[in-house]
Amino acid sequence: MNRLIKFVVLDMIKNRTILGYTLLLAIFSWSVFGLEDNATKGVLTLLNIMLLIVPLVSIIFSTIYIYNSSEFIDLMVSQPVKRSKIWTSLFIGLSISQILAFVVGVGIPLLLFAPINIALSMISVGCIVSIIFIAIAFLACAITHDKSKGIGVSIMLWLYFALLFDGLVLFLLFQFADYPIEHIMIGITMLSPIDMARILILLQLNVSALLGHTGAIFTDFFGTIIGTFISTFVLCLWAIIPFYLSLRMFNKKDL
Amino acid sequence: MIAIQNISKKFGKLTVLDGSSAQFNKGECIALIGPNGCGKTTLIKSILGMVVPNTGNILFNDVSIKNEFLYRNNIGYMPQIGRYPENMSIGQVIDMIKNIRNYNSQLDEELLDLYKIKDLLNKKMRTLSGGTTQKISATIAFLFNPDVLILDEPTAGLDPLAAEILKEKIIKEKQKGKLIIITSHLLSELDELVTQVVFMQDGKIKFHKNTEELKNDTQMPTIAKAITHILKATAHE
Numbered sequence: 001m002n003r004l005i006k007f008v009v010l011d012m013i014k015n016r017t018i019l020g021y022t023l024l025l026a027i028f029s030w031s032v033f034g035l036e037d038n039a040t041k042g043v044l045t046l047l048n049i050m051l052l053i054v055p056l057v058s059i060i061f062s063t064i065y066i067y068n069s070s071e072f073i074d075l076m077v078s079q080p081v082k083r084s085k086i087w088t089s090l091f092i093g094l095s096i097s098q099i100l101a102f103v104v105g106v107g108i109p110l111l112l113f114a115p116i117n118i119a120l121s122m123i124s125v126g127c128i129v130s131i132i133f134i135a136i137a138f139l140a141c142a143i144t145h146d147k148s149k150g151i152g153v154s155i156m157l158w159l160y161f162a163l164l165f166d167g168l169v170l171f172l173l174f175q176f177a178d179y180p181i182e183h184i185m186i187g188i189t190m191l192s193p194i195d196m197a198r199i200l201i202l203l204q205l206n207v208s209a210l211l212g213h214t215g216a217i218f219t220d221f222f223g224t225i226i227g228t229f230i231s232t233f234v235l236c237l238w239a240i241i242p243f244y245l246s247l248r249m250f251n252k253k254d255l
Numbered sequence: 256m257i258a259i260q261n262i263s264k265k266f267g268k269l270t271v272l273d274g275s276s277a278q279f280n281k282g283e284c285i286a287l288i289g290p291n292g293c294g295k296t297t298l299i300k301s302i303l304g305m306v307v308p309n310t311g312n313i314l315f316n317d318v319s320i321k322n323e324f325l326y327r328n329n330i331g332y333m334p335q336i337g338r339y340p341e342n343m344s345i346g347q348v349i350d351m352i353k354n355i356r357n358y359n360s361q362l363d364e365e366l367l368d369l370y371k372i373k374d375l376l377n378k379k380m381r382t383l384s385g386g387t388t389q390k391i392s393a394t395i396a397f398l399f400n401p402d403v404l405i406l407d408e409p410t411a412g413l414d415p416l417a418a419e420i421l422k423e424k425i426i427k428e429k430q431k432g433k434l435i436i437i438t439s440h441l442l443s444e445l446d447e448l449v450t451q452v453v454f455m456q457d458g459k460i461k462f463h464k465n466t467e468e469l470k471n472d473t474q475m476p477t478i479a480k481a482i483t484h485i486l487k488a489t490a491h492e
Contacts, residue, residue, distance in 0.1 A: 003354050011342075071338040075348075077305050078334070079355055080327035251322075254266070254306045 004076070004085065008093025012065075018101050021057050025105025028053070033113040040205060043114050043122065047201050050106065050126055051194050055133040056158050062094050062137035063154040067147040077255050087250045091138060091243060098130045121204045125197045128235045132193045133158070135243035142249035165192045182217050189218060193238040200231040256281050256403065256434050257302060262311030263458075264297055271297045272308065273458035279436065281402070284429045286445045287438040288482055289455035295438045296335060298455070299405055302436075303332055328356070331396035335407040335438075337388045339380040345391060346376035349398075358399045366394040369420050385412045393421055403434045410441060422448065442479035452478065456489065 012018055028049050036042035069090060076086045106126060110119040137154055144150040169188060172181070189195050199215045203224050219227055257279040264272040271294045279285055287295050300306040302313060304320055304327070312319055315326040339348050349372075353362075367373065370390045383391070389412045396404060406425070410418040425448055429435055439445060452469050454461045466478055475481040 007351060014342075069340070072340045074305075074334075074338050075340070075352075076355070078303050078327070078332045079352060080324050081355055082324045083304075252307055255300075 004081070004089035005093045005096070008090055009096050012093065012097035017061060018097055021061070021098075022101040022105045025053070025102060026109070029106045029109040033109055039114050040118075040207070043110075043118055043201075043205065044207070046106070046110070047122065047198065050122075051129070051198060052162055054102065054126055054129050055162060055194060058098055058130045058133035059137045059140075059154045059158050060151065061098075062134045063140055063151050065094060066090065066138065066141040067150060074255055083251050084247055087138070087247050091134065094134050095131050098134060099127045102126050102130055118201075118204055122201060125201055125235075128232075128239060129193065129197050132235065132238045132242075135239050135241075135246070138246040139242040139249075142246035142253065161192055161194050165195070183221070185217055186221055189215075190234045193235060196231045196234050196238070200228060200235070203227050203231070256316060258312075258314040258317075259298070259302070260312040260314070262298075262301060262308040262313065264294075264301065264306060264308045271458050272301070274311070275455070275458065275460045276311075277453060277460055277463055279434055281434050282429075282432045283451055284425075284435040284449045285437065285451045285453055286449040286478070287436060287453050287455065288442070288445075289461075290486070293455045294458040295455055296407055299332075299407055299436070299438065302405065303327065303330065328399075329402045331399060331401035331404045333389075333392045333396040333404075333406045333409055335411070337392035339388070339391070341381035342379060344377050344379050345372060345383075348380060348391070349376075349395065352395055352398075356399055360400065363397050363400050366390070366397050366420070366424060369424075370394060370417065386414060386417065389413050390417060393424075397424060397428070401433070404428060404436070406435070406437045408438055408440070410439065410444060418444075442482050443477075446478050449478065452482070454482070454485065 029046055032046045032049070033039075033042045036045065073086060073090075077083060103123060107119075107123045110122055114122070136157055140153040140157060141150050144153055169185070172188070173185070189199070195215075199218055202215060203219060218231075221227075222230055259275060259277045259279075261274050261276050262272055263270070263274050273294075275294070275298065287298065289295055297306055301308050302315075302320075304324070312321070314320070315323075315329075318326070320326055343351070370393075372390065372394055375387070380388070389409075393406075393409065396406065404425070409421055409425075413421065422444065425435060425437070429448070435448075437445070437448065449466060451463065451465055453463045464472070469478065469481050470476065473481040473484045475484055
């Protein structure tokens, strides 16, 4: 296992895309904190950028990387290596390198400019979001055989989670405004890892005005401490379940 | 050594393997023959666990290979079209496989020397010609002294000299008592090599015979002629 993970990580470090991604994140974060005097405002701006870019890069880059590793996967499957080991090593290798890019790009300026507790929770949320979207990319790759189809599915999934989901929630709210659907909305919010991540950070920042409708209901219902706990738990599920499903599919896949 | 029990495989609606059974033993050299698309490669890939059959069982040394992987330590596989990570060099690929196999005994580097691969170690996989890629595949298949060699169209794309080297090597390994499974369309090459012939058609194993038996039945002097005779007969049906 370790040998395979090492191989994937080394291969990623040589990859220029991941360097470019680190640089992009660094430029964003340094300029955000350079422009804003208020650290909380800076964190909020950064949060919004982060929740848009990190999922996009994680999902697209991982999808392309997995498809480009098809030769590697083919070769390994005919060797005495367990299938689940190959898939898991790819996942862990990709996660390590994406997290490294995120910590170097966003983590350093955060630690310098933001209060330490907020910086740390931002970093951990960023890492979880990266892992979640890598896991979703693995699922997209396990479902589709064709490279272009797989990338298409990944882009659609990102669009859905980053943009469409909010629209759907608003639509539901307006349509059913006359009914008591608050508690149902809490359940629905859990269907979007990006919303969960946002709520988790905003709970730490104590800026309830920015939580939005679902966030406000969420905080009201659970309170800050349990809310933090539950949103972290749901985020972990979002990373584990798609990867587990993809692993089961990969174990049965014909190569 | 390898027992195939009634395996079937469908890709979508297409039935590729249709209830095939066979038994391959130590010391045999088996030619897997049949028209294009008759399921030869799928059968081989099922033995390797790259394709998972819908029904049926494959036993390796009396143990089912389902969800197993260690049995592949005993198999050297040369694919029909070798696919390797493009941005790796030959040396890196070989090192990686050595690393993963974690093989402690003496490596069999005969082909590595005969094909002069040591001079090419720094070349990237994407720059290689089809023939050179085949040489790499062959080298890797023989490198770890496996008990079973599975060679899918081994000589396709090799120049005559390289093909001859490979043939010599196969004969040498056969004499060591290994099980060798070959698919090939170049029937004339098989004469010196094989002891048994498995003929496949439409995903079924039509027959599994000794070469002597096959020659007697068809009254032909060589395997090549016997097989062409059978192919012509089935084409007329």
